Amino acid sequence: MKAVVLNEEQKFECKEVTDRKCASTDVRVEVYAAGICGSDIHKIQSGWRYPLPAVMGHEFSGVVVEIGQEVTNVAVGQSVVGIPLLPCHQCEYCQKGQFGMCIDYQMIGTHHYGAFAENVVLPAKNVLPIGEMDFEEAAMIEPLAVSLHGVMNLRPQIGDVAVVFGVGTIGLLTIQCLFLAGVKDIIAVDINDDKLAEAKALGCRYTVNSLVENLEERVFNYTDGVGADLALECAGSKITQEQCLLVTRKQGKVGYLGIAYSDVLLKERAFENIFRKELTLQGFWNSYSAPFPGKEWTNAIDFINQGRFKLNSLISHRYPLQQVKEAFEMILSRKESYNKVMILPKEVIANESCSENSSRLRQNAVSGTN
Template identity: 65%
Template sequence: MRAAVLYENNEIRAEQVEQAACGADEVRIKVMAAGICGSDIHKMQTRWKYPLPAVMGHEFSGVIVEKGADVAHVEVGSRVAGIPLVPCGKCEYCQAGEFSLCEDYRMVGSHFYGAFAENVVMKATNVIDIGDMDFEEGAMLEPLAVAMHGVLGIQPELGDTAVVFGIGTIGILVVQCLQLAGVKDIIAVDISDGKLAEARKFGCRYTINPREDNLAEKVLEYTGGRGADIALECAGSKVTQEQCLRVTKKKGKIGYLGIAYADVLLPEEAFENIFRRELTLKGFWNSYSAPFPGEEWTTSIAFVNQGRIQLKPLISHRYKVEEVGDAFAMILGREEDYNKVMILPQEE
């Protein structure tokens, strides 16, 4: 099969590779669409710690074209999305249904060959039916479930005001989930005016570019001097990770979804806000709960199929498998605005 193979940091080549055999409890999926995740970019550059050569890609959908002898709950021809986390099922967290916290998990696209390829083989328990959903939408269910995991976990209340830091794919999906949860006003924060314009299209009442305006003053202005009920950090920046502590009201809640790629050192005032304002800080990792894969996934599918969450407008670029290197070069070069970058492995 054709695949984009990572040989070492920043070295990706499209070539023919031997496809994996389909085991008794596995299915083979003809990959129709696969998204590039922000974590792929960081891992590919400097943080790859899995076996090489590798095929990345953990956000994907496609059609089952082969199934093992022991697989009964899905059929050849089923349209499915891949669930990339393979929990061990044995640790105390798996036993409690906290699959995101599994102590010995593996991931499609890291430990196993992923979806930047014509097909992928995975456990049949790790697919979920998407019905007639568009394949590109199906490939975005994984990031949507990540956003859903954070919003469900922060427990917004009807009429809340929320600040969302980082208006990339996860940020926009968080915005849509907050709206469905009954949040009254959403304040989008980003240093890209283009992304702030996108936030307004998706219903954010206020937008702030901290390079142009005083962030804390603007949030106070937009919240009647109180600060936000909720702050959700989706940028993975040490700057925004601190800013959350400055804009949240007393007894407010902060949720961290963005990965920290550098030390986060807090100024005294920001740290003091944690206890002087009695803030609640929560971290959100991955997108799973019981029964596996969890309500994050089933709710996401329902809302997309009902037309209540929009995914297609977030796709900014599309590439073939042979062009995966070009896709990463575009992202790393930052010469143009991008949002979700989609890989389409099948020849037209």
């Protein structure tokens, strides 16, 4: 098969690689759409720390083209989403259904060849049918499950006011999850006006560009001097990771979804707020619960198929498989404003809508053509 390989020189190369064999409990998925995750960018910037050569890509969807002899949960020809976490299923956390806490987990796209390829082999328990969903939307189930994991466990109350820091893909998905959970008003915070406009289009009542506006003044003004009931950090910035503590009301909740890429050092006032305001702080890593992969994933599939999430508008760029290198270069150079960047291993018609493209690809999958 053709795959984009990250080799020993830390460079991408699109080339033919040997297909992995499909074991008795595995499935082979022909990849139709794969998203580039923010964590993928960090892994490249900070230096790849996983086995090489590697094939990245852990947000993906496609069609089952082969199943092992023991597989019963999916059939050849079904459209599915891939679940990248490979928990050991043996440790004490896995036994409790806390798969995200597994002490010996691996991941598709880091430890094992991922979805920046024509196909990927993974355990049958790591795919879920998606029905007639668009393949590109289905490739966003993984980040949506991350947002759902945070919101479901933070337990917002109907009528709450929330602040969301960082309105990239995870932030915009988190905004939609909060509205679905009954949050009344959301204040979106970012330093990019284009992203704030997207948040406004999704229904955020207020937006704050914290680069040019006084964040605390704005938030307390919007909340009648009380502060927000909830603050969710989705930017992975040490600045916003502290700011969450400054705009939350007494006995409010702070949820951290963004990854800390450097030391987070708190000023005295921010730290004092934790105990003087009796704030509840909670971190959220990944997107899993019991039974595996969890309600985050099954809810995401159901809600997307019900039309309760807007996903197409979050996709800003699409690249064919052979241009993965160019996609990463665009992101790393920041020459263009981007949101979710999709890699499409299958043939794509220029300017075709997500829905049209998925419909055509699905018909081709059934007929066995490209």
